[in-house]
Amino acid sequence: MLSYAAEVGKDEGFNPPDAGDFNLPPFIEGNEFATKPILLVFLSVILISIFFILASRKAALVPSKLQFAGESVYSFVRNDLGREVIGHEFMRFVPYLFTLFTFILVNNVFGIVPMLQFPTMSRISFPYVLAAFTFFIFHYVGIRKQGFLKYMKEIMFLPGIPKPAYILITPLELATYFLVRPLTLSLRLFANMFAGHLLLLVFILGGEHLLQGVIGLKLISPFAFAIGIALTFFEFMVQCLQAYIFTLLTALYIAGALADEH
Amino acid sequence: MRSIELAAEELNPLIPHTAEIIVGFIAFSLLYLVLRRAVVPRFEKAFAERTDAIQGGMERAEKAQIEAEAALKQYKVQLQDARGEAASIREEARAQGAAIIEEMRVKAQEEATRIAASAQAAIESERQAALTSLRNEVGTLATQLASKIVGEALDDQVRQSRIVDRFLEDLEKSK
Numbered sequence: 001m002l003s004y005a006a007e008v009g010k011d012e013g014f015n016p017p018d019a020g021d022f023n024l025p026p027f028i029e030g031n032e033f034a035t036k037p038i039l040l041v042f043l044s045v046i047l048i049s050i051f052f053i054l055a056s057r058k059a060a061l062v063p064s065k066l067q068f069a070g071e072s073v074y075s076f077v078r079n080d081l082g083r084e085v086i087g088h089e090f091m092r093f094v095p096y097l098f099t100l101f102t103f104i105l106v107n108n109v110f111g112i113v114p115m116l117q118f119p120t121m122s123r124i125s126f127p128y129v130l131a132a133f134t135f136f137i138f139h140y141v142g143i144r145k146q147g148f149l150k151y152m153k154e155i156m157f158l159p160g161i162p163k164p165a166y167i168l169i170t171p172l173e174l175a176t177y178f179l180v181r182p183l184t185l186s187l188r189l190f191a192n193m194f195a196g197h198l199l200l201l202v203f204i205l206g207g208e209h210l211l212q213g214v215i216g217l218k219l220i221s222p223f224a225f226a227i228g229i230a231l232t233f234f235e236f237m238v239q240c241l242q243a244y245i246f247t248l249l250t251a252l253y254i255a256g257a258l259a260d261e262h
Numbered sequence: 263m264r265s266i267e268l269a270a271e272e273l274n275p276l277i278p279h280t281a282e283i284i285v286g287f288i289a290f291s292l293l294y295l296v297l298r299r300a301v302v303p304r305f306e307k308a309f310a311e312r313t314d315a316i317q318g319g320m321e322r323a324e325k326a327q328i329e330a331e332a333a334l335k336q337y338k339v340q341l342q343d344a345r346g347e348a349a350s351i352r353e354e355a356r357a358q359g360a361a362i363i364e365e366m367r368v369k370a371q372e373e374a375t376r377i378a379a380s381a382q383a384a385i386e387s388e389r390q391a392a393l394t395s396l397r398n399e400v401g402t403l404a405t406q407l408a409s410k411i412v413g414e415a416l417d418d419q420v421r422q423s424r425i426v427d428r429f430l431e432d433l434e435k436s437k
Contacts, residue, residue, distance in 0.1 A: 019275045032279070032280070035281075035282075038281065041286060045290075052297060052301040053296070053301060055301075056304035056308070059311075074301070095298035099293050099297050099298075123282055126282060126286040128286075194275060
């Protein structure tokens, strides 16, 4: 990260971390696919697959510790996010919600895992992809369930509102369903991860920089590191919370599309 | 080294990268397929089996409870029977005891009556004997007294008894 700052030729003093620190150059020159975030995404897919295949392999009546751990995550998504929110048709969407939750969670937590230390979701491309999936799924579900015209009518014309109000409400509703929802979904996740990582960089790189200064600055440096460590715990909470929120909102949107009346 | 324009574009964190979008799409789809094929059905199977086991256990417990209740009922009925039987036995014993006492009492009464009767008979015969011997002795004494007074020797047994009889008859007549 510092090397990048050097690369773009900033001056010798302390360069506060900025958006440029999230642009990690490919380690194979000119290969856009050979970057840290992309490797991390594949690593997350491998880790999640291995963990859950091992955990579910025996599917025993009395679970082992591993199976219990896997089941806890699965049944949390299945029951608290799927069944509670979507209702009786929830089972169709459990695999998607489960994938969404574990994928976001692991990629977020990468932000504080030693050696990896980069939250993949701070690269906007990935939240965009996930929000697009959710966007297409909940619209598809709604159209399948109610038919295209009825679905559009339900979105545009809320029942129980005086007719002139539709001039105001209808564009708002359309914007909500087709613009605001996917955008907020992806931006919320991205911004949280981006800002969280930036915060950690400020305190840890700052602490490092203070350590190279005069004796007075050296004494301040431990405080910067301490705050960095405290923020790491805070970040872990945010990372879990964001995975939960993204999945919860997806479930809510699907539930809304399935419901006959909003 | 990147070109300046590329670097500037990359500094805007809201602009997605084609490579990352492709990778994100493929990686996520891949994970979805793996979890859907290999993980979700197995967890669901385990859940279903567990539910089954719990339900089976509950049914068994219910059955056992019903059996226990039936047994309890049976025991209660048996206890009631036993209590009734004990009471009737006690009643019978009491009645028998009373009958025995009554019988004994009657027997004792009879015995007492019998003893009293025999004692009376004995007394009667004693009295008779005493009367007889008294009569003899009184006769002798009276005769001796009379012979002394009369001066007539009345040694003869026959005569003596005739005189005594006559004397006694006179006594009875004078009564």
